[in-house]
Amino acid sequence: MRLIRTTVLLALVLLLGCDAESTKVGVILPLTGPVSTFGESARDGALLAFEEVNAAGGVRGRPVEVLLIDDRNDPAATVEAAARLAGPEGVIAILGSVSTACSEPLAAWCEKSGVPMIAPSSTNPFVTVARDGGRRGFVFRACFTDSFQGAVAARFARRHMNAGSAAILYHSGDEYSTGLASFFAAAFEAQGGTIVGIEAYDVETRDYGPAVELLRAARPDVLFLPDYYARVGIIAREAWQSGLRSELLGGDGWDSPEMLDLAGDAIRGGFFTSHFAPDDPRPEVHAWVARFRARYGRNPDALAALAYDAARLLAAALERADADDRAALRAALAGTESFVGITGTITLDEHGNPVKDAVVRQWDADGPKYVTTETP
Ligand code: PHE
Numbered sequence: 001m002r003l004i005r006t007t008v009l010l011a012l013v014l015l016l017g018c019d020a021e022s023t024k025v026g027v028i029l030p031l032t033g034p035v036s037t038f039g040e041s042a043r044d045g046a047l048l049a050f051e052e053v054n055a056a057g058g059v060r061g062r063p064v065e066v067l068l069i070d071d072r073n074d075p076a077a078t079v080e081a082a083a084r085l086a087g088p089e090g091v092i093a094i095l096g097s098v099s100t101a102c103s104e105p106l107a108a109w110c111e112k113s114g115v116p117m118i119a120p121s122s123t124n125p126f127v128t129v130a131r132d133g134g135r136r137g138f139v140f141r142a143c144f145t146d147s148f149q150g151a152v153a154a155r156f157a158r159r160h161m162n163a164g165s166a167a168i169l170y171h172s173g174d175e176y177s178t179g180l181a182s183f184f185a186a187a188f189e190a191q192g193g194t195i196v197g198i199e200a201y202d203v204e205t206r207d208y209g210p211a212v213e214l215l216r217a218a219r220p221d222v223l224f225l226p227d228y229y230a231r232v233g234i235i236a237r238e239a240w241q242s243g244l245r246s247e248l249l250g251g252d253g254w255d256s257p258e259m260l261d262l263a264g265d266a267i268r269g270g271f272f273t274s275h276f277a278p279d280d281p282r283p284e285v286h287a288w289v290a291r292f293r294a295r296y297g298r299n300p301d302a303l304a305a306l307a308y309d310a311a312r313l314l315a316a317a318l319e320r321a322d323a324d325d326r327a328a329l330r331a332a333l334a335g336t337e338s339f340v341g342i343t344g345t346i347t348l349d350e351h352g353n354p355v356k357d358a359v360v361r362q363w364d365a366d367g368p369k370y371v372t373t374e375t376p
Contacts, residue, residue, distance in 0.1 A: 022065035026085030028096030030073035037256040045304035049311035059318040078102040100124035100176040111136040120310035128352040140352035142310035150183025152374045167197035167220035180226035216244040228253040233262025240266035276305035277370035309341035
């Protein structure tokens with residue numbers, strides 16, 4: 001029985017019966033580059049889902065074949081991968097990518113090309129909806145959006161951290177970071193808090209010292225850092241070394257095993273909003289974490305859980321579709337209702353977005369710990 005084959009395409013083909021005609025699904029993830037732990041986790045979550053689907057007989061009696069391409073978190077590479085997968089490789093749908101910066105252009109391409117797409121983890125609103133407001137009917141996601149995530153972070157800061165003031169340091173060259181910064185700022189002020197400083201850095205910035213110094217002088221109760229672990233880890237360390245003692249708060253981009261190596265003690269006590277926590281007391285979570293651990297020998301993170309849910313949701317839609325084509329699959333995906341996932345129960349709204357809970361987690365010396373669940 002052949003389970004996994006790697007080709008020059010970096011394709012992982014999961015076939016149980018090699019003779020049966022398969023249903024091809026394309027997966028595009030950042031397996032290398034600045035957010036590589038996200039891509040690796042998402043790959044492991046999605047493959048676990050498709051392995052389970054195939055072990056249970058596949059979809060409509062056919063095994064699912066997964067073709068996986070690394071986009072290195074480079075938006076141009078994401079779109080190139082999509083053209084290859086949906087063109088010569090003939091996949092019926094695409095699962096990917098991870099970051100908003102890659103999924104937004106991927107979504108525009110999939111919409112134009114009529115290829116159903118499900119983004120496991122890209123949270124900016126402008127993935128499923130174009131910037132001119134046009135709905136992307138072929139595009140769906142498995143995660144909540146940043147308008148909700150920013151509001152949850154603000155609510156948590158006000159109610160649980162008792163913060164009256166907050167400052168924000170964000171990445172102005174990145175859509176995820178910029179979007180989450182502004183949603184947090186609006187919600188924090190709407191809930192009676194005061195934003196006492198906002199600073200930004202860009203893709204070239206290597207020294208966060210001057211920005212950190214300005215924010216330290218503003219003495220905020222909370223410093224909000226809406227970016228991915230690679231930069232947040234360095235910023236947190238610099239902020240601590242500069243004498244800043246505000247409490248740290250962030251979003252889903254903080255969830256990486258590399259955070260502690262980068263930030264060390266500086267991240268301890270910091271809170272972040274996310275989609276999933278392996279120590280969440282919900283029973284569905286417990287059973288799935290045991291399966292993931294048995295398969296990979298480590299705990300899953302949010303990316304693994306979201307990609308697992310996205311893959312199962314896609315397989316369920318493939319099963320329900322009236323025909324084996326992209327239009328039928330698109331209609332089936334749009335009809336997703338009360339799908340019970342690991343990251344919550346998913347009903348896709350008219351924009352292809354789920355409405356679901358968020359969790360708050362706190363960094364400890366050996367990893368993030370579950371704190372609470374916040375509902376929409
Ligand atoms: N939400 C992030 C984005 O849109 C990606 C992400 C999701 C990162 C989950 C970590 C965990 O860019």
